[in-house]
Every structure is written in C-alpha cells, then in structure tokens.
Amino acid sequence: MNELQKRIVAEGRVLPGDIIKVDGFMNHRVDVKLMRILAEEFKAHYAGREITKIMTVEASGIPLATIAADVFDVPLVFAKKAKSDNIEGGLIRSEIFSYTYKKKVDLIVSAEWLSPDDKVLIVDDFMANGEAMRGLVDIISQVGAQLVGVAIAIEKGFQGGGDRLRAQGIDVYSLAVIEHAEPGNIVFRE
Amino acid sequence: MNELQKRIVAEGRVLPGDIIKVDGFMNHRVDVKLMRILAEEFKAHYAGREITKIMTVEASGIPLATIAADVFDVPLVFAKKAKSDNIEGGLIRSEIFSYTYKKKVDLIVSAEWLSPDDKVLIVDDFMANGEAMRGLVDIISQVGAQLVGVAIAIEKGFQGGGDRLRAQGIDVYSLAVIEHAEPGNIVFRE
Numbered sequence: 001m002n003e004l005q006k007r008i009v010a011e012g013r014v015l016p017g018d019i020i021k022v023d024g025f026m027n028h029r030v031d032v033k034l035m036r037i038l039a040e041e042f043k044a045h046y047a048g049r050e051i052t053k054i055m056t057v058e059a060s061g062i063p064l065a066t067i068a069a070d071v072f073d074v075p076l077v078f079a080k081k082a083k084s085d086n087i088e089g090g091l092i093r094s095e096i097f098s099y100t101y102k103k104k105v106d107l108i109v110s111a112e113w114l115s116p117d118d119k120v121l122i123v124d125d126f127m128a129n130g131e132a133m134r135g136l137v138d139i140i141s142q143v144g145a146q147l148v149g150v151a152i153a154i155e156k157g158f159q160g161g162g163d164r165l166r167a168q169g170i171d172v173y174s175l176a177v178i179e180h181a182e183p184g185n186i187v188f189r190e
Numbered sequence: 191m192n193e194l195q196k197r198i199v200a201e202g203r204v205l206p207g208d209i210i211k212v213d214g215f216m217n218h219r220v221d222v223k224l225m226r227i228l229a230e231e232f233k234a235h236y237a238g239r240e241i242t243k244i245m246t247v248e249a250s251g252i253p254l255a256t257i258a259a260d261v262f263d264v265p266l267v268f269a270k271k272a273k274s275d276n277i278e279g280g281l282i283r284s285e286i287f288s289y290t291y292k293k294k295v296d297l298i299v300s301a302e303w304l305s306p307d308d309k310v311l312i313v314d315d316f317m318a319n320g321e322a323m324r325g326l327v328d329i330i331s332q333v334g335a336q337l338v339g340v341a342i343a344i345e346k347g348f349q350g351g352g353d354r355l356r357a358q359g360i361d362v363y364s365l366a367v368i369e370h371a372e373p374g375n376i377v378f379r380e
Contacts, residue, residue, distance in 0.1 A: 029303035030266040032259045059249035063266060066256040069222045076220040076253060113219035 003037050004153060004175045005188055014181045018128075018156065026153065027060035027125050035064050038175055039071040042123065042151040045173045049148050051121045053077055053114070055140070057107055057132050061124035064153060068123045077113050079136060082106035092142050094135040099128065107135040116144040127152045127174065130161020137170070149173060156181075157189050193227050194343060194365045195378055204371045208318075208346065216343065217250035217315050225257040228365055232313065232341040233261050235363045239338050242309045243267055245330070247297055247322050251314040254343060258313045267303050269326060272296035282332050284325035289318065297325040306334040317342045317364065320351020327360070339363060346371075347379050 001009070013021040025031040051072050056065035057079040069076035082093070082105060090111045098105045114120075122136050133150055140147045147170065155162045155174035158181075165172045177189035191199070203211040215221040241262050246255035247269040259266035272283065272295060280301045288295045304310075312326050323340055330337045337360065345352045345364035348371075355362045367379035 023300065024303065028267065028270070028300055030256065030259065030268070032256060032266055035256070036260070059252060059268075059270075062249060062252040063256040063268075066220065066222060066225070066253040067260070069220065070226070070257070070260075076222055077218065078220070078249075078253075080218070080249075110213065110218055113214065 001188070002041070002175060003034065007031075007034065008154065008176055008178075009186055012186065014183045014186065018159070018181065020154065020156070020178060020181055020186070022154065026064075030063045032063065032067065035067040036071065038064060038153055039068040039123075041175055042068055042121070042173065043071050045151070046121060046149055046171075049121075050119050051148050052117070052119045053121070053145075055079065055109075055114075055120050055122050055136055056124050057081070057136060060126070064125050065123040068121070068151070072121070077109060079107040079109045079139065082108050092139050094138040094142070096131040096135040097129075098131065107132070107139060109139050111143070114140070114143045114145055118143070118145040119148050120145050121148045122150045123152075124150075125153045126156070127154075127161050127172075128156040128159040130159075130164055133161065133165060137165070154178065191378070192231070192365060193224065197221075197224065198344065198366055198368075199376055202376065204373045204376065208349070208371065210344065210346070210368060210371055210376070212344065216254075220253045222253065222257065225254050226261065228254060228343055229258040229261040229313075231365055232258055232311070232363065235341070236311060236339055236361075240309050241311045241338050242307070243304070243311070245269065245299075245304075245310050245312050245326055246314050247271070247326060250316070254315050255313040258311070258341070262311070267299060269297040269299045269329065272298050282329050284328040284332070286321040286325040287319075288321065297322070297329060299329050301333070304330070304333045304335055308333070308335040309338050310335050311338045312340045313342075314340075315343045316346070317344075317351050317362075318346040318349040320349075320354055323351065323355060327355070344368065 149171035152174040180187040339361035342364040370377040
C-alpha cells in the first residue's frame, strides 16, 4: 500500500451511499505535507511529459492542485461552477451533472487563461462518475489545448468514471483506486 | 509598492461595481510562486506567534491558504458554504451575508477539525465587507480556539470590513489595502 492508501485505511470512514469520508486529511482539514507526497507521485508518473498548466475544478480539489502546480512549477487554473449572475463573455463552458448538487451545472473557464498551446494536466482529489473530469476534458478540447493526463488522489473504481476516460485513451493516474468499500473493509485495485 | 501591489497595478482591472479583477494571478489562473511570496510575508508579520492551523473559506482563498499552510507547516481547514442537503451533526455554523450570492449563507466547519487548543490564522485572497471573515472569527470563538490574526492579500479598504475587525482588536494584516480604484488609477493605503 502506498502512503495515501494507508491513510485511507487508517482514517477514512465508509458511510451509506458509497461515501468514503477522508475529510480529516484531504478535503476539509487538509494535510498539506501529504498533498506534496501525492503531487510528487504525479510528477514521477508524468515525468518527461511537457506540462504548462495544472487544471482542477472548485472547491475540494484546489489544495492538491495548488501543491501540484507548485511541484510542476506551472500556474494553476481552476474551473468555476456557474452562478446565475455570471453573464460575462469570453467564457468556455461545459455542462455536467453534479451528483453532489443533484442537478446540471456548468463548469466555466475564462478563455483568457487557457490557450491552444497549453499542455494540461488535470488534478483532482476524487473521481467517482467522472462527470467533473469529463467537463474539464471537454473544455480543454474546445480550446484546442493538449490534455496530458488526469491525475487523481482517490478514484471510486466501482463507479466507472476513471475507466470510461481510460477507454478514450486518456492517461488517468489514480493513487488509490477503491474497488469495494464497506465499514472496516476497503479494497484497492492492484 | 510591494510585489502584490505591483501586480495589481500591472495586471488588475477595475470594473463597474467596485470590482477589482485579478483573476490572471490570484483567483482563477493562480500564480503559485506569487502565493508563496505573499505567504512568506504573512510568516514575517506573525513571526513569534504560535500558529497551529490556517483557516479559510471555499473557494477562491484556498490556493493562498494552502501555500500559507505549507509555509507555516500546519494543516489547513477550509470552511464550506452550507448546502441544503447538509444535515450532518457535529457542525459549527455561522450565518453571513454573501455579497457574491446576494443572500445569507451558512459557513460550516466540522467540530472534529477545530479544537479549543488551536491557535488559528485566517487567510483569504480578498476582504471587502468582511462578512466571510466575521463568520470565521465567530466559528473560532464558538469553539473557544484562539484567533491569532487575519491575513489578507487584497483588502478593499473603502468597504470597511478590515477596519471593523481592527476596531475589535484583531491583528488584520493585508498586503494591499485599496483605498480608491478606477480604471487606470488604483490608490493603496500607505
């Protein structure tokens, strides 16, 4: 088991509805030292690939993506979830279904901050159905930028989002792919 | 002028409604190197004070707060804006008026991740009316933790939020206090 998998086993809690709660180190209280260890693993995996930007979506993926941007020494761009009063021009949008909010939301990125020359690594804390990731991939494709890969801390393998992206030929790298989770028994993909 | 003030003058844009747009380096595309310079300035200002936790509120303050947690070598806790389906117990709440959403929202922090022993530095990218900061100060006070200070990148001095907190004896440290802003003319407090 790697560092993240050990922490999930030691501190994660499995709640009804396939929720794996890791808010003591990942997405409420954040262990920034652990984020650096994870970002260094991303760096090792994508070694030799040119990367000009880290992208994520607000809010819980931002700490890991910030440290990843620090480690890769490139800027971070985080997509926003559209608010009703956001009617500015120059925005790139992708509609996704948010399982958190149980409705459709638009991911938006200002066209100013993503260019066709960019080589983008997407980073997020969690992937389940992969809707947010699908939206970011769509935005990168609309701009004509190059997608280098999708780097995830925790993937809920049993929900299929990561495998759908892999089937499209995307280099999805997840540090902990959970295949099965019940209280006291979390099984990772080999 | 310090590093941040130079960047605001060079790249910031003043929009109608007292909006100072710095989304090219602060809160959409993020210059993580700049975040580290700002966090080091916070570290210098609060030198000698014991700090056990950095706190912020989702979403745009998270990159700066993450780097601050890295520089201070402590965990980050970010408050969430309450969603309707969030009915868990063990939550500390503070109601604020959000000028972004133009309605009341609850800031929430899980009681698990903040203790009476904590010595907390609040960090955020922006302060205007100071409602979000008032909410975080209230949460820290409800827990009985100690507030060390409020460290802000950009304070809109003309909106009074920072000065209201200073009047309560809080050590508010802002790297750029904007007293007046119109296109082509941004005036900082001395």
